[in-house]
Amino acid sequence: MSVSPSVVFPASEPDVISELSCEEDETVRLLAGGTALALLARYGFLQPTRLVSLRNLREKLGQISSPQTGALRIGAMVTLTELARSPLVWAAADALAAAAGLVANVRVRNVACLGGHLAHADPHMDLPPVLLALDARVEISGPDGVRWSSIDDLVSGYYQTTLGQQELITAVEVPVAAGRRAVYFRYASAAADDWPSVTVAAAIKARDGRVAEPRITVGAVTTSPLRLRAAEALLDGVALDDASRLEAACREAADAAGETVRPVGDVHGSAAYKREMLRVHAMRALASLFARPGSEDIR
C-alpha cells in the first residue's frame, strides 16, 4: 500500500459499528485475524485507509457456548483452530469441527476466525457449505441492531456478501438436533494442499425410521455455496433400514446434483470435470453419511 492505513482499537460492539462508517474517499475494513486482508492488500485488491481492529472484542466474541437454547453458539472471533478442537462443537456438530480442521493449514487456522472466514466469501472456502447443511444462522450487528441471516443469504457472489459497510458478524448459531448426522467431503484434484475442485456437505435427521430434513450442499463449483433441494427431495422419507432403496436414492440424488448445478470451470477443473466430481463426491458423501458420521478429506 502507498500510505499505511490508520488503525483503531474500539472496545465495544457499538464503537466498532460507529468506527466502520466511512466517507466516500475512505476504505474502512475490519481487522480480525487479518490473513485474508493481508493477502488482498498485498495484491492491491484492497487499499484500506482505516482498519478497525476487533482485538479488544476477542473475549466477548470469542466464546463457544453449549446448547441450552437448542443451538450451538460460536462467536465470530473464535479461531478456526479453536473451532476444530472444541469438545462442544465435536459433540453437537462434528462435521463442522472436522471441516474446520481442514481449512488451509494450521498456521492460518491459529489466526483466522470464523467471522472473517464467512465475510471473505471465497467460493472455495470450506465452512460455508457445511454450515449451510447444518441450517446455521449468522448473527449480524449493525447500526440498526441485530439481524440474522442464513448462509446462502449472506454470501451473494464471488467475494461478495450482503453485509453492510457498518455491519459485522458477531456469531454463528448451529441448531443442535439429536440424531442428526453430517459429513463434509473436500476434493482437491492436483495436490494435497490446494483449494478444492469441489466440496460437498450432507446432513440428515431421522424420524420414524426414515430420512428427514436431508441437506446436500456444495461449494467451490459456483460463486457461492448452494443447497441442492432437488437432490435432497430424492432422499426425503426413504426408509433407513431399506439398504438397497437407500443406495438407489443416494445414486439418484448424486446424479441430480451433477445435473442441476452449472459449475464454473477454473484452474481446479473444467466445468465438465467439476460436474462429474460433484456427482462422484455427492455419492461418496451420502454413502458415508449412511455408513458413519464425520468428515473426509480427499487429499
Add this chain to the structure above:
Amino acid sequence: MTSSWTRITFTLNCRAVEAQIRNDETLLELLRREFGLYGARESCGQGVCGTCTVEVGGMPVSSCLYWAVQLDRAEVTTIESLSRDGALDPIQQAFVDAGAFQCGFCTPGMIMMCRGLLRDNADPSDDEIRRWLTGSICRCGAYPEIICAVHAAAAAVKSDAGR
C-alpha cells in the same frame, strides 16, 4: 487517530521490546527490519509455504500475513530463541542428525512447525506429521528426512522429560 504509525510493545524471545511500526507492516517485516532476526523469511508471500513461521502466543503463525499492529502485549517466539548456551534444542539436533534440510531456507519454519506439533502431539505418526506439515514447502524435497527428524525429536523430548 489518523496516524499511519503505531508504537507497539510486546515480548520477543522472552524480552520486552518496543517498536515503531507502519500500520500495514507484517510481523515478518518487523522481525527482519527492526530486530535483525533473519530466521523467518519471506517466500510465497501468501501463507502457503511456511518459511515465515514463528510463534505468537505459543502457536505457529504465518508471520508474512500477521499484522504487527495486532501484537500488543503478545508473546512472539522465533527460531533464534531455541538454542541455549550454544546447545541446539532437541528438534534442531534431530534435524542435523537426520540431514533434514538442504538449502536450509525452509528449515527454521519447519522446525517451528515441528515444535508446535510436538507440543500438541508427543508421538505423532507419519500421517499425522505429513498432515501437520500441510502448507510447509521444502523445494529441495527433504520430506522423508524431516519425518525421520520429527520421530527422533519426539523420542528425544520424551526421554528428556523422563529425566
Add this chain to the structure above:
Amino acid sequence: MTEIGRSRPVLEARSKVDGTADYVINHVRHRMLHAAIVRSTEPHAELAGIDADAARASPGVHSVLTGQDVAQVIKDPYYGPAFHDQPILALEKVRYVGEPVALVLADERHIAVAAAALVDVSYRGLKPVFDEVAASAEDAPLVHESLRPGAAFADLRHLAGVRGTNVALHTRLRHGDPDAAWDGGGQVFEHEYHTQQVAHVPLESHCAIAEFVGPDRLEVESGTQSPSFTRLELARLLGWRENQVRVIVPYLGGGFGAKLYMKLEALAAAAALIAGRPVRVAITMDEQFFTISRHATTTRIRSRVDDTGKFLARAVEVYWNGGAYADIGPRVTQKSGFIAAGPYRIDAVAVDSRAVYTNRTPAGAMRGFGVPQMVFAHESHADEIAAATGMDPIELRRRNLLADGDLHATGTRLESAATMEVLELLATKMRWAEEIDRGSGTVRRGRGVAIGLKAVVTPTTSAATVSLAGDGSVTVRQGTVDMGQGSSTVMAVIAGQALGVPPEQIAVLPPDTDATPYDMGTLGSRSTFHMGNAVLAAALDVKRQLMAFAAEVTGCSPADVSCSGGRVAGLTFEEIMSATHGARAGTLVGYGSYTPRTVAPDPKTGQSPAITPFWMVGGSGAEISVDVETGRITVDRIVCVADAGVALNPDAARRQVSGGVVMQLGMTLSEEMRYEDGQLTNPGLGLYKVPTALDVPPDIDVCLIQHPHPAGPYGAKGIGETGTFAVSPAVANALADATGVRIRSLPLSAEKVLRGLHVSKGRRLE
C-alpha cells in the same frame, strides 16, 4: 581411516537449523536503494511510451529508470550466455508478459512497489506466438528481428544476423544411416509427447545488490549459481576488465538452475551506476515466474522395431519452447538432443532438436537440463512399443539397453555408465517378477519403470586453491555455490582425504571472485567431478610443497618423505610452516585447475568420439493407485536407482537423488505454468502447486550403484540431477499399467486421466 564414503552432516548444518545461515536477502549496504520492477502487461508489443511522472513525484522515490536510461551508460545493453538477445530493460519492444520495462528506485521497498503501480506504459500490440511448433513455422510472428549469438560459443557464431526465424538453433544428430533405415521388416511406431512449462520455485527468490565502490570497481552480492560468469558478463557490459568486478555469493535458498547466468545482476549494476548508490533488486516468488522457467517441449519420436523387439532405427524431432529470450536454451536444446534417442543400442538415429523463441517467460536451465523431458518421451514410447508388441517392459529395455563399451548414438562409447546394473536393480527393487493385484473396484493399482541417461555438459573448467595458514589450518577457495547439495562439504572431504586432515577442520570459503578462482558454474551435476578434481589437484599441490619443505627441514630426500595422518615426515603442518618461516607465519598455496578432454561434436552430425567426461544413469520405478472415479493418481512407492560413481558423502548423495525425485513428482502430477492469451494465470504458490509432504510417499527408496569413475576425484561423479530423469515416465507407465490409459502430456492431471478413462469406456466428459 578414509574420509571417502563416510556419511557426515554438512559443515554448515548448525547455521541452517539455528536461523543464522547467510542468504543475500539478509544483506544491507549503506545508503542502499530498493527497487521495484515495472513489467510488461503485453506478450508482444512495441513500447509506445513510458509515463513515470506520478511515480517520480511520489515521496521517497529516488528515480525511475527505463531502457533508454540504461543505454546511456551501457553501450550495448544486451546479455545472455548463448545469445546476447536480452535487454537489461526493454528497448523498443516487449516480448513476453512480465518483461522488465522500468525500474523504480526508492528508499524503502514498499515505497518502490507502490510507485511502480503508478508507472503508465503504453503499447502498440503485435501478433504473438506461444506454441513451440507454431512458432517454428515459416509464417509465424517473429519474436526477434535477427539472431545475436554471443562470443562465448564458437559453434553458434554462424547464426549471427540470421533473420526471419524464431528457431534460434537447430541441432542435428545423425548416427548410422537414418535415411535408409525405414525400409525392411518390423513395425514402425510413432508418438508425440508434450511436456509443460515448469517453474523452478527456489524458496528464496532471487536477489542481487550492486555497488560501485570507487570509480572503477563494481561489487555485486547475488544468489547467483555462476559467479565467474556473472563477473565476466558484467565486465563485458561495462567494457571493463574482469579484475574490476567482484561477485560475492553467500548460501542460496535453492537454485535448481533459476539463478544461473545473468538474471538481476546487470539490472542492479546499471541502476547503481546511474543512481550513484548501492541498489538492491529483489524479486518476489510471483516474479520468479516472469523471470525463468523449464522449457515446454513437443517431441515426435518414431522407431522401427523388429519382431524380437530390437530397435532398428529411431528419429526424434524436438521443439523446445524457449520463451522470449534464449538464456541457455540453445545448450539445453543441443545437450538434451544428444540423449533424446534414449540409452539404447540403435544403429540408425536421427535427432533434430530446435530451440524456438515464443512470447512466453524465457526458459533456461532447470534441474535435468532438458533430460527429464526427453526421458518422458523415449520411456513412454518404449512402454507403448512393449504394450503393442506384447513384450514385458523390462525385457524390452534389457534387449536394447546400451552397456558399458557400447557405442552411443553420439558416436561415443559408453564408459563407466552402469546402465545394465541400474535396470536390473530397478527390476529387483520393483519385484518385477512378481505379479501384482491391480484391483477391480474404484481404486486400481499399477507399476511402471523408466531409465534415463545424461551426458554431463562439456567443455567446462573449474579451478581452486587450497592454502595452509601458519598454524597449518587448511582453507579451500573455490567457486562452486553451495545451495544445499553439500558441495562445500564434499570439497572439504576431498581436500581432507588428500591431506590427512579431518574435513570438519577445513574452511571452505563462500564464492567471492576476488578470492575464489574461475568456475564455469554450479550446474548440470558437474561440480563434484570438475571442482572436486580441481580441489584434489590443489590439495596434492599443497602436499607436494609440504613434502619438499619437510625434506629440507629434516634433511631427508623428498622421495623418502612419508605423509599420513596429517603429518609429513612425522611433523605437523604447523611445525613445517614454523620451521620454514622461522616463526608462526606464512601462507602455503596450492592450485588446481581441471578441464576435461572431450571432442566437440561435428556440427552436422553431432558425432564425437568423446562427447562427455562422464555419463549419468538414473532409473525409476513407481507403484501407484488410481481412483478411477476421479482420475486422481496417488504415488504409493517410488524407487530410484542411481549410478553414483563413488558417493563421497553417501547420505547427502542419497538426499540429492530423493530430492530430485520429489521435484520431478511435481512436474509429473501437479505443476504447470498456465497461460491465457499470453497472460500467465497462475504465478505464485497459491495456484502453482509444488509437492508437499502429503503428495509424496513418506519413503523414497534410493539405491546408489557405486563403481569408481576412472577420472573422478576418488572415483566420484555427479548425481544432483539423476533423481529427475525417469520419474515422469515411470508414473505415466504405471498409469497405463493400472488403467490402460496412456497420457502423452505432463502433468498427468486427474482430469486428463478421467477423460482417458471415459474414452476407453466409450464415454465423454460433458
